[in-house]
Amino acid sequence: MSAAANRSSLGVAPLAAAGSATPYDVQKIRADFPILSQTVNGKPLIYLDNAATSQKPRAVIDAITRYYETTNANVHRGVHYLSQHATDEYESARETVRRFLNAAEPGEIIFVRGTTEGINLVAHSYGRLKIQAGDEILVTAMEHHSDIVPWQILAQEKSARLRVAPINEAGELLMEEFARLLGPRTKIVAVPHVSNALGTINPVREITRLAHEHGAVVLVDGAQAVPHIAVDVQALGADFYVFSSHKVYGPTGIGVLYGRSALLNAMPPYQSGGDMISSVTFEKTTYNKLPHKFEAGTPDIAGVIALGAAINYVNGIGIDRIAAHECELLAYATEVISAAPHVRIVGKAKEKAGVLSFVMDDVHPHDIGTILDQEGIAIRTGHHCAQPVMARFGVPATARASFALYNTREEIEALAAALRKVREVFA
Amino acid sequence: MPDLRELYQEVILEHSKAPRNYREIGGANRKAEGFNPLCGDHYTVYAQMEGDTIRDVSFQGAGCAISKASASLMTQSVKGKTLAEFEGLFSKFHDMVTGHASAANRGEIGKLSVFAGVSEYPVRVKCATLAWHALNAALKGSQDSVSTE
Numbered sequence: 402m403s404a405a406a407n408r409s410s411l412g413v414a415p416l417a418a419a420g421s422a423t424p425y426d427v428q429k430i431r432a433d434f435p436i437l438s439q440t441v442n443g444k445p446l447i448y449l450d451n452a453a454t455s456q457k458p459r460a461v462i463d464a465i466t467r468y469y470e471t472t473n474a475n476v477h478r479g480v481h482y483l484s485q486h487a488t489d490e491y492e493s494a495r496e497t498v499r500r501f502l503n504a505a506e507p508g509e510i511i512f513v514r515g516t517t518e519g520i521n522l523v524a525h526s527y528g529r530l531k532i533q534a535g536d537e538i539l540v541t542a543m544e545h546h547s548d549i550v551p552w553q554i555l556a557q558e559k560s561a562r563l564r565v566a567p568i569n570e571a572g573e574l575l576m577e578e579f580a581r582l583l584g585p586r587t588k589i590v591a592v593p594h595v596s597n598a599l600g601t602i603n604p605v606r607e608i609t610r611l612a613h614e615h616g617a618v619v620l621v622d623g624a625q626a627v628p629h630i631a632v633d634v635q636a637l638g639a640d641f642y643v644f645s646s647h648k649v650y651g652p653t654g655i656g657v658l659y660g661r662s663a664l665l666n667a668m669p670p671y672q673s674g675g676d677m678i679s680s681v682t683f684e685k686t687t688y689n690k691l692p693h694k695f696e697a698g699t700p701d702i703a704g705v706i707a708l709g710a711a712i713n714y715v716n717g718i719g720i721d722r723i724a725a726h727e728c729e730l731l732a733y734a735t736e737v738i739s740a741a742p743h744v745r746i747v748g749k750a751k752e753k754a755g756v757l758s759f760v761m762d763d764v765h766p767h768d769i770g771t772i773l774d775q776e777g778i779a780i781r782t783g784h785h786c787a788q789p790v791m792a793r794f795g796v797p798a799t800a801r802a803s804f805a806l807y808n809t810r811e812e813i814e815a816l817a818a819a820l821r822k823v824r825e826v827f828a
Numbered sequence: 829m830p831d832l833r834e835l836y837q838e839v840i841l842e843h844s845k846a847p848r849n850y851r852e853i854g855g856a857n858r859k860a861e862g863f864n865p866l867c868g869d870h871y872t873v874y875a876q877m878e879g880d881t882i883r884d885v886s887f888q889g890a891g892c893a894i895s896k897a898s899a900s901l902m903t904q905s906v907k908g909k910t911l912a913e914f915e916g917l918f919s920k921f922h923d924m925v926t927g928h929a930s931a932a933n934r935g936e937i938g939k940l941s942v943f944a945g946v947s948e949y950p951v952r953v954k955c956a957t958l959a960w961h962a963l964n965a966a967l968k969g970s971q972d973s974v975s976t977e
Binding site: 775783 | 832833836870891896949951952
């Protein structure tokens with residue numbers, strides 16, 4: 402629960418809105434999300450599966466409609482009015498993302514399909530360029546499968562070694578062990594900014610400082626961080642930073658790879674085709690400059706524009722006010738869920754965001770999920786694409802409630818009441 | 829809205845807490861694993877065949893109440909049955925949990941009818957059928973593990 406005092410050490414911007422007179426009007430915010438007004442199984446929907454995907458505000462839905470009704474044309478291609486208009490909106494969204502992450506240049510923002518594709522791009526392009534036999538790639542024991550498998554494949558292909566930095570019982574990275582695993586062979590370090598299964602916020606600034614001392618580059622998986630805390634890629638010292646639009650109130654199918662321009666310029670293309678070239682003959686192709694070198698083919702133009710709308714929506718509320726609201730929700734949820742009978746919370750890091758994983762004695766998470774669904778409550782149950790994390794904590798799966806800017810204390814109380822009902826069924 | 833008690837019947841809860849035939853058969857001549865990668869449910873089923881007859885059957889593993897109770901009740905139901913009888917029962921069970929069985933058919937599968945409520949919860953069909961798919965693979969001599977995803 403990131404206290405303001407600890408924020409600087411996490412590479413998180415100070416609370417700009419602290420002391421702001423405007424109260425956080427969660428009911429007004431909820432009215433911006435059409436889906437939240439429905440009932441499920443006869444009960445008002447309580448959506449606590451935000452770490453899987455977030456719901457979309459009207460502004461994002463409208464941006465998609467408006468694009469297709471007024472702007473649709475291919476980008477970077479036509480001399481006609483619509484093509485230029487679409488290109489302007491597309492590039493304007495890139496600038497919105499650049500500011501959101503505080504990247505130095507818009508060319509450092511590459512649009513991809515999501516976090517997974519962003520990591521794959523780096524593994525394929527940077528990884529194949531730099532990794533040689535005997536080199537090491539260092540990840541953490543709290544990694545999502547999407548930040549394990551691409552590195553595993555790369556390591557196998559190059560006869561390199563994938564190493565894993567361990568975590569403690571609270572779900573925090575053991576920094577001494579992490580530092581000990583770094584060495585002259587370490588070429589790439591990949592870490593989640595926030596763990597999707599445990600909610601742990603990692604000390605990314607310290608991680609990048611240590612990795613850079615050994616000449617390794619650091620990829621930060623920001624999928625679970627971007628919706629919850631302010632991110633400054635330069636302050637964090639991230640070489641690569643990836644996130645998905647759909648977890649930060651934007652559409653699915655679009656995501657962002659930030660890379661330092663010096664690295665991206667040196668990297669070969671990931672996919673090839675139209676838009677990524679400067680000139681083509683049958684003898685030789687000259688690649689386009691950044692970011693277009695990495696955006697082959699017609700992109701998801703509406704998706705990018707809607708992601709821009711999502712970030713504008715978040716900025717309109719203020720990421721620090723969102724962080725404060727969610728921090729309070731997480732603290733309250735931790736308190737009431739801990740008090741529920743036979744429940745154990747998995748992941749008790751001092752610095753957490755957005756996610757509360759738990760297990761209940763003698764009741765499998767899927768049974769919890771089914772009973773909660775009857776109460777209109779959506780949570781995630783399963784291994785959260787983080788089987789090594791489940792193995793680390795000796796559980797096959799967990800139940801996970803995850804929070805967003807529109808969740809309320811009343812919803813958490815309903816969750817606690819539903820967990821008591823689970824106990825009744827399994828009594 | 830379906831009633832939770834239709835899904836979590838007493839028999840199911842009881843079998844999930846105290847599963848029958850929950851053991852390994854040493855030297856079993858049939859064995860297969862069943863897992864659901866999305867849930868993490870994971871069972872191993874063992875069978876001892878004598879000719880065409882399932883002389884003994886058991887299972888071990890971890891999963892939700894539905895999958896565990898289903899595995900437990902399955903072992904009770906198929907012990908002593910022939911391969912053809914097993915296939916007939918599996919087919920009826922499958923029809924029931926997917927909502928394709930008539931009430932008359934339900935009568936033919938005895939205690940297994942406690943799983944009729946599963947048909948109201950399509951996402952839980954894979955839980956109810958996991959051990960059945962695994963046993964089916966084991967009896968057919970498949971070396972591969974089966975998955976209900």
